[in-house]
Amino acid sequence: MLEVRDVEKTFHPGTADEVCALRGVTLSVPDGSFVVVIGTNGSGKSTLLNAVAGTFLPDAGSIRLDGEDVTRWPEDRRARKVGRVFQGPFSGTAPTMTIAENLALAARRGKARGLGPALTRGLRREIRERVAALGMGLEDRLENEIGTLSGGQRQALTLLMATWVKPRLLLLDEHTAALDPKTAEQVIRLTKTAVEEGRLTTLMVTHSMAQAVHFGDRLVMMHRGKVIHEVAGEEKRGLRPEDLLARFEEVRRSDRLDAAAAGLLRSFYV
Amino acid sequence: MNLLIGSLTIGFILSVLALGVYVSFRVFAVADITTDGSLTLGAATAAVLLVRGTPPGLATLAAAAAAAAAGTVTGVLATRFRIPSLLAGILVMTALYSVNLRVMARSNIPLLSVPSLAEVAGRAGERLSGGARSVGVLGWEVAVRDLAMLGGAFLVAVAVAALLYAFFRTNLGTAMRATGNNAQMVRALGVDTDRTTVAGLALANGLVGLSGALLAQYQGFADVQMGIGMVVWGLASVIIGEALVRSSRLGLALAGTVLGCVLFRLLIALALRWGLDPNDLKLVTAAFVFAALVLPRLLERSARRKKVSGA
Numbered sequence: 001m002l003e004v005r006d007v008e009k010t011f012h013p014g015t016a017d018e019v020c021a022l023r024g025v026t027l028s029v030p031d032g033s034f035v036v037v038i039g040t041n042g043s044g045k046s047t048l049l050n051a052v053a054g055t056f057l058p059d060a061g062s063i064r065l066d067g068e069d070v071t072r073w074p075e076d077r078r079a080r081k082v083g084r085v086f087q088g089p090f091s092g093t094a095p096t097m098t099i100a101e102n103l104a105l106a107a108r109r110g111k112a113r114g115l116g117p118a119l120t121r122g123l124r125r126e127i128r129e130r131v132a133a134l135g136m137g138l139e140d141r142l143e144n145e146i147g148t149l150s151g152g153q154r155q156a157l158t159l160l161m162a163t164w165v166k167p168r169l170l171l172l173d174e175h176t177a178a179l180d181p182k183t184a185e186q187v188i189r190l191t192k193t194a195v196e197e198g199r200l201t202t203l204m205v206t207h208s209m210a211q212a213v214h215f216g217d218r219l220v221m222m223h224r225g226k227v228i229h230e231v232a233g234e235e236k237r238g239l240r241p242e243d244l245l246a247r248f249e250e251v252r253r254s255d256r257l258d259a260a261a262a263g264l265l266r267s268f269y270v
Numbered sequence: 271m272n273l274l275i276g277s278l279t280i281g282f283i284l285s286v287l288a289l290g291v292y293v294s295f296r297v298f299a300v301a302d303i304t305t306d307g308s309l310t311l312g313a314a315t316a317a318v319l320l321v322r323g324t325p326p327g328l329a330t331l332a333a334a335a336a337a338a339a340a341g342t343v344t345g346v347l348a349t350r351f352r353i354p355s356l357l358a359g360i361l362v363m364t365a366l367y368s369v370n371l372r373v374m375a376r377s378n379i380p381l382l383s384v385p386s387l388a389e390v391a392g393r394a395g396e397r398l399s400g401g402a403r404s405v406g407v408l409g410w411e412v413a414v415r416d417l418a419m420l421g422g423a424f425l426v427a428v429a430v431a432a433l434l435y436a437f438f439r440t441n442l443g444t445a446m447r448a449t450g451n452n453a454q455m456v457r458a459l460g461v462d463t464d465r466t467t468v469a470g471l472a473l474a475n476g477l478v479g480l481s482g483a484l485l486a487q488y489q490g491f492a493d494v495q496m497g498i499g500m501v502v503w504g505l506a507s508v509i510i511g512e513a514l515v516r517s518s519r520l521g522l523a524l525a526g527t528v529l530g531c532v533l534f535r536l537l538i539a540l541a542l543r544w545g546l547d548p549n550d551l552k553l554v555t556a557a558f559v560f561a562a563l564v565l566p567r568l569l570e571r572s573a574r575r576k577k578v579s580g581a
Binding site: 053074075076077079080082084086090091092093094095096097101102104105106108109110111113114115116117118119145161162 | 463
């Protein structure tokens, strides 16, 4: 169970680059549910995910995970509970280390790292099996540097790494956005299997209307650092991409109206 | 022949330093200039302890520990206080100059008359040779003591490389390698990258200090100036090693670093023999590293240009 309450974050406060990225976001992800976050560019959806992962500490508000207040926990401590797949295929793996070594690192997420060998024979066997299950033929290339693989292969492995130790919460940050459509499809299928088989509590950010409609049991729309709309249950199941587009159009129009009104006021009073 | 043996011995002793620089420069991607200070710190600590009658092995280990502490300081400055690592290294190196003078209480400590590892090696060599003081090697008369020191330096270099190889394949060691590779990813897997960075710089400088302690005992003195330019020496060794083995695989890279250091030492010895002014040594070393860093890129660019004009 993830509970985000009134989280606010401003980057570079007091400078010309000031960005108010989150303006009081409240969101909850019950155990076993799959929540999809969608939003315009700069709406704060990825920032929200980073706030949950602990990439930065919020200015205000609280984040509770699995019954514990993790608001002030550093990123590496939250990683005990959180598995994560990044947007860029290069972000989730250590390029000059082998596939096996990368997975061995993931196999100790949230555990102490001492002077035992990273790759025991048992772990090697398990890695081979689970990599083979991805169906990408990578099980014979475990000793290759992971940097030699394609983006899709790396993303599939990152997904396996994020879920190797079952996370209390899986964070997916537009993890197919940088892939070509065919590979994206493949990674999405793997995601679906992993989430369903592990009954993982998942928070996914996406820019794809199709993914937003077909995935998850709840949809959250963000705009300008706020949650503006939520769809769940029956309504979510019946949702079509056109409904979402209409909704975004509405937002855009009201923005334009705001801008027009502001312009009007300025012309009167300034 | 004596020149060759002496160069090889120094080459193997400095290869421990080169392995340290490999750890900071290649594993953590930090050009850690603390190296210049911690080499001297290792030499100074060992020298002072040896003069006071500490057993040579213990004095050498203490030297490594002292240098590791210096690396820890650099690591803490770079992580907790978010000082760019190059600047953190410069600060600690500068501070170490005073520390080293304090430790030594003067600028040079001779070690020729105190028991040291050099003497231990010499005695072991004489026992092996059955008491002879010199033996013939390929027709040359060579002092057993010199051969023994070469053997000792070789064993230390191989042992350090082997231990590093084993360490970097443990859970902690892979986490440290991943820190330099992709810090964001390894944090997401629950590793405190600040801690692994501090530990890595401590390890790197500990090796450098060990090398300094061995060097002081081999050449028979510790000098407050002896660390100057040593980080560049280490970089040169690492780069030559990479050119030799052409692989970023851990085992090969470590072996390459040792070989690179020894080869570089031999080249320098030859150059000195052919009349290179010793005063120009640092200039030549720096120019070499500069060329090694820039040439591959220039070559690549000219190759690309050729391809474009050919097409």
